[in-house]
Amino acid sequence: MVFKDYQCIGYHGTTKLAAELIIKSNEFFVSDNSEDWLGKGVYFFEDDINQAINFISKARKVKDYKIIKAKIKSDRWIDLVKNENYLYLLKIADEIKKRNIPSLKGYKLVNAVVIDFMHQIEEFDIISATFEIEKSSRCSGMNIMPMQIQICVKNTNCISDIEEVGLVV
Amino acid sequence: MSDYFERVYNKMKDLSDNQIEKMLIKAGIKNFESRNEFSIEIKIECDQKNSLNINYPESERYSYYNDNYIKDVA
Numbered sequence: 001m002v003f004k005d006y007q008c009i010g011y012h013g014t015t016k017l018a019a020e021l022i023i024k025s026n027e028f029f030v031s032d033n034s035e036d037w038l039g040k041g042v043y044f045f046e047d048d049i050n051q052a053i054n055f056i057s058k059a060r061k062v063k064d065y066k067i068i069k070a071k072i073k074s075d076r077w078i079d080l081v082k083n084e085n086y087l088y089l090l091k092i093a094d095e096i097k098k099r100n101i102p103s104l105k106g107y108k109l110v111n112a113v114v115i116d117f118m119h120q121i122e123e124f125d126i127i128s129a130t131f132e133i134e135k136s137s138r139c140s141g142m143n144i145m146p147m148q149i150q151i152c153v154k155n156t157n158c159i160s161d162i163e164e165v166g167l168v169v
Numbered sequence: 170m171s172d173y174f175e176r177v178y179n180k181m182k183d184l185s186d187n188q189i190e191k192m193l194i195k196a197g198i199k200n201f202e203s204r205n206e207f208s209i210e211i212k213i214e215c216d217q218k219n220s221l222n223i224n225y226p227e228s229e230r231y232s233y234y235n236d237n238y239i240k241d242v243a
């Protein structure tokens with residue numbers, strides 16, 4: 001069973017201006033950046049506001065930012081934390097690499113491209129995965145890795161209850 | 170194989186290399202080739218045999234998932 005029927009609260013860090021537009025229009029802008037790790041979509045951190053704050057303030061270096069939270073729900077959700085699903089993704093990637101595709105010569109196939117390739121063949125609503133964070137903060141002998149769960153929403157109809165989170169600075 | 174991936178895999182088998190290439194381009198592979206190059210200074214330390222620690226600002230680490238962009242290591 002690939003799809004899970006699931007809902008959670010997602011946190012999204014963005015500029016103050018973009019946040020105001022999102023709240024006013026009650027919809028998110030789909031990211032179309034091929035560097036996004038899970039492909040095109042609207043990105044959230046699952047149930048962790050601090051990840052969203054760190055992303056927008058440290059990774060993106062935005063000083064005047066806002067955090068928006070929303071309910072995310074779907075029954076067509078691919079969870080790559082499940083090893084079975086991750087292995088399927090690798091199998092699709094391997095099949096792509098076997099093909100004679102000139103544009104792939106010298107190109108490192110990244111997960112975002114494989115995921116959006118799959119989505120073109122058959123759509124799904126949401127895909128999520130864990131990514132390691134703060135590599136330098138691990139201590140010798142400690143094997144617990146700081147992780148974050150990133151959610152990429154392809155179908156924005158799965159997003160509801162959008163609201164700004166008041167931040168205490 | 171599960172339903173979703175089985176369907177994707179089977180449909181993929183029916184696609185020609187040319188069709189797959191077009192879909193991959195739509196999925197973003199050309200964007201990587203055409204984007205602007207940039208560089209920042211990073212500190213590289215070798216603290217033990219065959220081990221490199223590459224330290225870059227935490228704020229920049231999201232950009233470094235592709236080690237093809239790390240060059241001129243000496």
